[in-house]
Amino acid sequence: METDIAIAQSARLAPISEIASGLGIGPEYLEPYGPYKAKVDFRLLDALAGRPDGKLILVTAITPTPAGEGKTTTTVGLADGLRRLGKKAAAALREPSLGPVFGVKGGAAGGGYAQVVPMEDINLHFTGDFHAIGAANNLLAAMLDNHLYQGNVLGLDPRRITWRRAVDMNDRQLRGIVSGLGGRVNGFPREDGFDITVASEVMAVLCLSRDIPDLKARLGRIIVGYTADEKAVTAADLKAQGAMAALLKDALKPNLVQTLEKTPAFVHGGPFANIAHGCNSIMATRMALKLSDYTVTEAGFGADLGAEKFFDIKCRIAGLTPDAVVVVASIRALKHHGGAARDALGTENLAALEAGLPNLLRHIENITQVYGLPAVTAINCFPTDSPAELALVESACRARGVKAVLSEVWARGGAGGEALAREVLRLCEEGARGHFSFCYDDALPLEEKINAIVKRIYRGDGAVLLPAARKEAQRLEALGFGGLPVCMAKTQYSFSDDPLLRGAPEGFKVTVRSLKAAAGAGFVVALTGDIMTMPGLPKAPAAERIDVDAAGIITGLF
Secondary structure, X not given: OOOHHHHHHOOOOXXXXXXXXXXXXXXXXXXXXXXXXXXXXXXXXXXXXXXXXXXXXXXXXXXXXXXXXXXXXXXXXXXXXXXXXXXXXXXXXXXXXXXXXXXXXXXXXXXXXXXXXXXXXXXXXXXXXXXXXXXXXXXXXXXXXXXXXXXXXXXXXXXXXXXXXXXXOOOHHHOOEEEOOOOHHHOOOEEEOEEEXXXXXXXXXHHHOOOHHHHHHHHHHOEEEEEOOOOEEEOOOOOOHHHHHHHHOOOOOOEEEEEOOOOEEEEOOOOOOOXXXXXXXXXXXXXXXXXXXXXXXXXXXXXXXXXXXXXXXXHHHHOOOOOEEEEEEOHHHHHHHOOOOHHHOOOOOHHHHHHHHHHHHHHHHHHHHHOOOOEEEXXXXXXXXXXXXXXXXXXXXXXXXXXXXXEOHHHHHHHHHHHHHHHHHHHHHHOOHHHOOOOOOOOOOHXXXXXXXXXXXXXXXOEEEOHHHHHHHHHHHHOOOOOOOEEXXXXXXXXXXOOOOOOXXXXXXXXXEEEEEEOOOOEEEEEEOOOOOOOOOOOOOHHHHXXXXXXXXXXXXX
């Protein structure tokens, strides 16, 4: 079987200028980074302001399993399928983080014959956006510690510093450190730590900013810590926002690449959905909406995380209204949710499949009933799927008023996504776009917003805020942050905060251990369970299998 990287390396790419021209992007707005990737000047959005938006399609998925769901692959294949049907379509995706690339997940540019290319560039350094975000994050950290060293005129309490350093790598060793050791000349000794770059608030700020003035304003609102008398100290107080924005001015520009079938793809920003808001940049999405009739975008992990945050955070902040939602599932993954062992997922097992179906159905009901959006199930097919198993999924979805469509984009590219594309077109033309609503109202207190997510989306019995979290909620509301949406940091492997509770669990409560105001991004982060903002590498990391030969050809990047 051909590997993803072998398929990508054998593809004949079109010059990026040709892809841009097909979208109507003039050379004055295009900044090539070599022959096959480019940045697009955000001033183009001003020139397109009077143009109506196209249709917006979100691709999300069931709760992730080791068996795989294929969300990005489906997103790419659907965009290709729409173009095969004669529609002007574009994809809007997130950039991969180096952490998963070298960790357990591998690349994140799609798979098989439904990929964005050049996949090696996209999965590795790409156009340097993540490096710029890490540099801006760490500049703020350096200015904070320099302020302490130079006399601390703002009165920052060293025990109340909330800003951490960032690196885009899974490095558990850096979760908690002590910095500033070695005497006075080396700084002020204090506890410190690193987050992975995709969890940095700077990443969220970049993805939610409209332009450079908005970027600077959001950066300035970032809270780095508190004084002894509970006053928030911000990046603006440290006079850091201008220099941070200077580091980010090019990273703010969306990246343009292509699929294997030469469909335009805007790949920009990459916050994780389990610890951040999990969506690509608003600027890239808006650019795709203005330049195409159909924009296919994705949100990270399952619909309880990525889709919830796409709706309740990104759509709320950007004023976006989706037209249709695709929920990706695989027979293998559903059987895993139903209790089947990982090494037995290729064997027909209707009992396990039926036991796992409630996971898919709960996600579908959340999309259609909580958010009021039309949906379709994309069954990411595998050769081992039996006709009886496929029929069972189709019947269960039909009973919920949702069609299940076979997706064969991994093996066949856009041709394998035409059936899905036809159903998406039907939903976009006949769907209930005007019924879109959020999970909770802005005016609710923070604890009630958290409870609304737990009860309406996770279907739990409610949230338990530990005393420190409840106290922080009250303090954040007193500081004026109560009207912000909530970004739940939760395991991606379960509706609950327990990664071992597969399927569609009931009767559980979600424990919130702490809250943090991401004032620059414009949301409050609620950390649940044992979720961490710096992942670690597995026993056998993917990095062990990645190599490059004397000619510069990369292997092992799947």
